[in-house]
Amino acid sequence: MQQTYQRMKHILFALAAIFVTLITYAQQTYHILKDTTDSNSIVLKTQQIKEVDVRSRYPLSKIKSVSSGISVDVNELKKIPNLMGDSDPFKALQYMGGISQAGEASANMNVRGGDNDQNLILLNGSQVESPTHILGLFSIFNPELIDQMRYYKSGIPAEYGGRLSSVIDIRNNVQTPDKTEIASNLGILASRISVKTSINKDVAVYAALRMSYLGAVVMPALVCLGIDPKLAQNNFEFYDTNLGFNYKLSAATRLSGHFYAGNDRLEVSSNSKFAIEDNTSSWGNRVGGVQLSHVFTPVFSMIHSFNVSNFNMATRLNWLNAPYNVNSDRTTYNYKSDFILIANNHNIKTGFDFMVANLLPFAFNKETNDTLNFSLKYNQFTNIALYFRDEWENGPLLINAGIRAGVHLKHPDRLYNTSMRIKDLMSTEKLYTAIEPRFFSRLMLNEASSLKVSATKHFQFSNRVQLINLGLPVEIFVSASEHIKPASLWHFSGGYFRSLNDNKWEFSVEAYYKSFANLLEYGGKLNDLMTEDNVETLLFRGRAYAYGSELMLRKNFGNFTGWFNYTLGWNFRQFDEINNGLPYLATNDRRHDMSLIGIYQVNDKLTLSATYVYATGSRLNLPRSWYIVDGNVVLEYSKHNSFVMPDYHRLDLSLVYKLPVWNKLHSELNFSLYNVYNRANPFMVYYKTVADEGNFDYQIKMHYLIPILPSLSWTFRF
Numbered sequence: 001m002q003q004t005y006q007r008m009k010h011i012l013f014a015l016a017a018i019f020v021t022l023i024t025y026a027q028q029t030y031h032i033l034k035d036t037t038d039s040n041s042i043v044l045k046t047q048q049i050k051e052v053d054v055r056s057r058y059p060l061s062k063i064k065s066v067s068s069g070i071s072v073d074v075n076e077l078k079k080i081p082n083l084m085g086d087s088d089p090f091k092a093l094q095y096m097g098g099i100s101q102a103g104e105a106s107a108n109m110n111v112r113g114g115d116n117d118q119n120l121i122l123l124n125g126s127q128v129e130s131p132t133h134i135l136g137l138f139s140i141f142n143p144e145l146i147d148q149m150r151y152y153k154s155g156i157p158a159e160y161g162g163r164l165s166s167v168i169d170i171r172n173n174v175q176t177p178d179k180t181e182i183a184s185n186l187g188i189l190a191s192r193i194s195v196k197t198s199i200n201k202d203v204a205v206y207a208a209l210r211m212s213y214l215g216a217v218v219m220p221a222l223v224c225l226g227i228d229p230k231l232a233q234n235n236f237e238f239y240d241t242n243l244g245f246n247y248k249l250s251a252a253t254r255l256s257g258h259f260y261a262g263n264d265r266l267e268v269s270s271n272s273k274f275a276i277e278d279n280t281s282s283w284g285n286r287v288g289g290v291q292l293s294h295v296f297t298p299v300f301s302m303i304h305s306f307n308v309s310n311f312n313m314a315t316r317l318n319w320l321n322a323p324y325n326v327n328s329d330r331t332t333y334n335y336k337s338d339f340i341l342i343a344n345n346h347n348i349k350t351g352f353d354f355m356v357a358n359l360l361p362f363a364f365n366k367e368t369n370d371t372l373n374f375s376l377k378y379n380q381f382t383n384i385a386l387y388f389r390d391e392w393e394n395g396p397l398l399i400n401a402g403i404r405a406g407v408h409l410k411h412p413d414r415l416y417n418t419s420m421r422i423k424d425l426m427s428t429e430k431l432y433t434a435i436e437p438r439f440f441s442r443l444m445l446n447e448a449s450s451l452k453v454s455a456t457k458h459f460q461f462s463n464r465v466q467l468i469n470l471g472l473p474v475e476i477f478v479s480a481s482e483h484i485k486p487a488s489l490w491h492f493s494g495g496y497f498r499s500l501n502d503n504k505w506e507f508s509v510e511a512y513y514k515s516f517a518n519l520l521e522y523g524g525k526l527n528d529l530m531t532e533d534n535v536e537t538l539l540f541r542g543r544a545y546a547y548g549s550e551l552m553l554r555k556n557f558g559n560f561t562g563w564f565n566y567t568l569g570w571n572f573r574q575f576d577e578i579n580n581g582l583p584y585l586a587t588n589d590r591r592h593d594m595s596l597i598g599i600y601q602v603n604d605k606l607t608l609s610a611t612y613v614y615a616t617g618s619r620l621n622l623p624r625s626w627y628i629v630d631g632n633v634v635l636e637y638s639k640h641n642s643f644v645m646p647d648y649h650r651l652d653l654s655l656v657y658k659l660p661v662w663n664k665l666h667s668e669l670n671f672s673l674y675n676v677y678n679r680a681n682p683f684m685v686y687y688k689t690v691a692d693e694g695n696f697d698y699q700i701k702m703h704y705l706i707p708i709l710p711s712l713s714w715t716f717r718f
Helices: 002-018 087-093 214-222 228-233
Strands: 021-025 030-031 099-101 108-111 120-125 148-152 168-172 179-188 190-202 203-212 235-248 253-268 279-297 299-317 324-344 346-364 377-394 399-416 430-446 449-459 460-465 477-478 486-502 507-523 539-555 560-575 592-601 606-615 625-629 632-636 648-658 666-672 684-691 695-703 709-717
Touching: 087 168, 087 592, 324 477, 377 477, 399 507, 460 507, 507 560, 539 684
Parallel strands: 120 168
Antiparallel strands: 021 030, 099 108, 148 168, 179 190, 179 709, 190 203, 203 235, 235 253, 253 279, 279 299, 299 324, 324 346, 346 377, 346 477, 377 399, 399 430, 430 449, 449 486, 460 477, 486 507, 507 539, 539 560, 560 592, 592 606, 606 648, 625 632, 648 666, 666 709, 684 695
């Protein structure tokens, strides 16, 4: 009984680290608000209870959760195919419904028709942009460090703000290990190593390093196997590093800190089949922060955090036989305080959010110019928000209602080559206010089924706008200003959730409707950026609406587990300057999106898994016909975005074999195949005009980057 109690206590402490929540034990209510070994923080009672089946994931968590935002079982996601020889819980989110990846070799994630920049992605409270490596094959999050992951695609609580479509909140492991833990993954595509250790009983630290060598090793090897030799001239490399600490100041107070730095570099050289020449893009995140938490009483606690985030993007490309350089940059400083009170059946959370941001929309030049255009300016603004939400339960009905009120202060711009000044931040050129009501509820129909509905309002004050659709990230940052209103969204969602066959299976069906306002589209050409100091004059303003339904079937237990997700959706845009002001299907409209995951535990040592994904092609605005007038090619277009790219589909396989433990060394071998049947999923589709002895021809070309990719890796820990 004592051993059982100790195990249960450890589980409760782990849950308390994920949420500040209400724990019921021994038929009485106790509140555990912190991770601690202080025996005075809980009340110990011994009572004879029935046998308890302890599982890694509560089988009714999705049925009983108040919204679509749930705590993701990180260990479960690590079981799906270990593509590229490395597990990646963040990338596995795209197989869970609601998220569609933009296509081959893309870091974009579109949630229920939203744009990529509308996702709030947090690492220990710090905002990160473009959170993937190597064309979307890896995420920037080291799987050995991820301790908690929470995903919201609807019903986003009031404590989150600033983005329209979704929230992905990831926390690294800050628990004090009993001993030094070393874990590593050695693969032919990339390798990583992480270390967690304790300096003393109160201070724990961790560090991790990861880097790739895909272009240096794998691509040349594929050439030897007969793959297009020009692919070896493409280069994909990345690195990232993590540092962190956790300091227990007292039984009730904890200080933690984190730092992340990573960078990607993608080079697309000329190809034997497609006229792509020397395009290069690099991007990276730098984030860091500290967090202080304190428990005043068993029912009242607070958390204070300060975070700094930086994202930089630089792209060099040859566009219409002219070389261009495009740079964008975003830096934010954020302070946030949260206060949590548990009173009777109410779980109340309130707080304050303060952020100062610097956006460099773009720094653009042709290589024929000697210097950058230093008349370009940084956008400077401050966002301030207060929020309050209350979650309470009354019988089968659980309600979470809240409100978020904020202001956006646009400060005077500063020149590209000048430093930030406090006096500029004290003046305001434009002020916007935002009131965001949030409501979502869950009604238990019986012990195995529930209904959920939500209605939420969101505002977004800064955007990343795509310049051209070349596959490479070519984007600029734009903030709300005197000429640009903040983007906004109303999101309505509802669904039915059901547990089947004693919780061995789960089934759900959801419907959603989203109405966007003040979205942005770039309406100029690359050359226009050389002559316009104010990028706002080149932007179109419009609206959008998206709707659809999602179906999920999951098998939770047994030797064979997995799930099936299917999304049917429509995504429309409407801009006065585009398509004669009539609604048109958005670039990221994908009518059908499906994923099928299967995991088979052959025995204690061998696990087989497979992933199959399918999505209808995204849309482009390419000409449908052409003709020659006075020696010039004239292109004719039909409806905007009427060109549909080929369907995207791919099969991945993985085999994991656990090796015998040797001298306390636990290890496993992973063999995986990415894109098993070598599907040529398009990286970009474009048009080209070819002149031959006075005759003109017009051709639509497709370029692909990622063929079948085998991978072998060895993962070990001790």
